[in-house]
Amino acid sequence: MVLPPVADQFTAFAGGGDPPPCEPEIWQQPIPSLPYVGLGFGASSTAAGQFASLCFIGFEDSEPLEATFTLPDRSTVVSVLPLDSNFLWNQEADLFTDSFGRWGETLWWLVLPTHQRGDYGVEVTQSDTRATGSFAVVNTDDPWLESVTKFDPIAPGGTVTVVLSGFEPDQLVPIGLYTHNGGEEFELHSDVGAFPVDASGVGVVRVPADLPSGRYCVATPLIEVPECSVAGVFYVG
Numbered sequence: 027m028v029l030p031p032v033a034d035q036f037t038a039f040a041g042g043g044d045p046p047p048c049e050p051e052i053w054q055q056p057i058p059s060l061p062y063v064g065l066g067f068g069a070s071s072t073a074a075g076q077f078a079s080l081c082f083i084g085f086e087d088s089e090p091l092e093a094t095f096t097l098p099d100r101s102t103v104v105s106v107l108p109l110d111s112n113f114l115w116n117q118e119a120d121l122f123t124d125s126f127g128r129w130g131e132t133l134w135w136l137v138l139p140t141h142q143r144g145d146y147g148v149e150v151t152q153s154d155t156r157a158t159g160s161f162a163v164v165n166t167d168d169p170w171l172e173s174v175t176k177f178d179p180i181a182p183g184g185t186v187t188v189v190l191s192g193f194e195p196d197q198l199v200p201i202g203l204y205t206h207n208g209g210e211e212f213e214l215h216s217d218v219g220a221f222p223v224d225a226s227g228v229g230v231v232r233v234p235a236d237l238p239s240g241r242y243c244v245a246t247p248l249i250e251v252p253e254c255s256v257a258g259v260f261y262v263g
Contacts, residue, residue, distance in 0.1 A: 029198060029200045029220055030200065030247040030248065031200075031247065032200055032201075032202035032217045032246075032247060033202065033214065033245075033247060034213070034214045035204075035211065035212060035213045035214060036204075036212055036245070036252055037210045037211060038210055038212060038243070038245075038251065038252045038253070038254040038255075039210060039254065039255045040206060040209070040210050040212075040241075040254055040255060040259075046066075046132070047065075047066025047067050047079035047081065047132060048066050048079065048081035048083060048131045048132045050062075050068070052067070053067055053068040054067075054068060057083070060084035061082070061083060061084030061085055061150070061155055061156075061157040062081065062083040062084055062157060062159070063080070063081065063082055063093075063150045063157045063158065063159040064080070064081060064159035064160070064161060065078060065079060065080060065081065065161045066079030066080070066081050066132065067079075069161070070161060070162060071162040071163070071164050072137060072161060072162075072163055072164075073137070073166040073168075073170070073191055073192070074137050074138075074139065074141065074143060074163055074164070074165055074166070074191060074226060074228050075137060075138075075139060075166075075170070075172075075189050075190060075191025075192070075226075075227075075228035076137060076166075076170060076189065076191050077134050077137070077172060078134075078135045078136075078137055078161070078163075079132050079133070079135075080132070080133040080135055080148070080161075081131055081133075082107070082131050082132075082133065082150060082157075083131050084155075085131075085150070085152050085155060085157075086152060086153075089152060089153065090106050090107055090152075091106070091107040091150050091151070091152050092104065092105075092107075092150070092151050092152070093106075093107055093148055093149070093150045094148070094149045094150075095146060095147070095148050096146060096147035096148070096149075097142050097144075097146060098142045098144025098145055098146065098163075099142060099144075136174060136189065137163055138189075138230070139226065139228040139229065139230065141163060142163065143163050143164060143165060143226075144162065144163065145160060145161075145162050146160065146161055146162065146163065147159070147160045148160070148161075165227065165228075166191060166192040166227075167192055167227070168192045169190075169191075169192040169193050169246075169248055169249050170190070170191045170192045170249070170253075170257070171188060171190055171199075171201075171245065171246055171257065171258055172188065172189045172190075172191075172257050172258070173187070173188055173243075173244055173257065173258050173260045174186075174187040174188065174189060175187055178261075179261040179262060179263045180235060180260065180261070180262055181262075182236065182238065182239065182262055182263075183234075183235070183236050184235050184262070185232050185233065185234055185235060186232070186233040186234075186235045186244065187230065187231070187232055187233075188201065188230070188231040188232075188233060188244050188258075189228070189229070189230055189231075190223050190227075190228060190229040190230070190231065190246075191223075191227060191228045192227055193223045193227040193228075193229075193248065194223075194227060195223070195224070195225045195226070195227055196222060196223065196224070196225060197222070197223055197227065198220040198222055199220060199221050199222075199223060199229070199231075199246050199248060200217070200219070200220045200246055200247060200248070201217075201218040201219060201220070201221060201231060201233065201244055201246055202214055202216070202218060202244070202245055202246070203215045203216045203217075203218050203233060203235075203242060203243075204242060204243045204244070204245060204252075204254075205240065205241075206240065206241040206254070212243050212245075212252070212254060215237070215242070218231075218233050218244075235260070235262055237262045238262065239262050239263035240262055240263070241259065241260075241261055242259070242260055242262065243258045243259050243260075244258045245258050
């Protein structure tokens with residue numbers, strides 16, 4: 027198969043971002059009741075290889091939450107979710123330990139290629155307050171690229187971790203690294219190479235970022251419109 031070339035430059039939306047996923051007033055259906063635990067935007071499923079936004083609405087900020095996750099194989103994982111906003115990305119982490127980041131009412135869980143597909147249950151307790159919810163992790167055929175390190179700047183010479191999902195099984199995905207030149211213009215800095223995904227179309231790529239301070243984007247020509255407002259963006263500085 028001949029891979030499409032990485033573009034020398036492109037124009038893409040470079041600001042804003044999506045609305046908060048745990049704001050029920052923007053959901054398509056009303057929130058069932060409080061307290062609530064479930065996916066953002068009232069969704070019932072999330073895709074492997076992407077960030078899942080789990081919402082914990084109606085709990086107090088005075089103490090951590092204890093969450094028991096029931097996995098598709100019926101095993102359970104118990105996690106104590108902190109109240110701070112620290113992001114603890116660790117690509118080798120076990121489920122719900124440090125492959126997530128807590129930000130207010132949202133738990134950003136990076137669904138890694140190794141995580142189980144199927145139905146999950148979650149029970150959350152805080153003192154006498156309790157809520158239960160469920161969601162599914164599925165494979166997707168909608169190509170997507172996500173920069174894990176988009177939330178906090180990385181140091182010059184660091185590494186950008188990129189998660190791929192929704193590609194053809196065992197496909198090679200060409201990746202380009204782009205510099206943001208202001209406005210909506212991105213210019214190619216380097217052709218990083220082509221990286222394989224697994225039989226589910228999911229993969230994890232680590233891109234060296236020996237770059238000066240600034241805003242950058244990782245993109246692939248296999249996605250028609252690069253997502254450089256949030257998904258593919260990262261910062262050095």
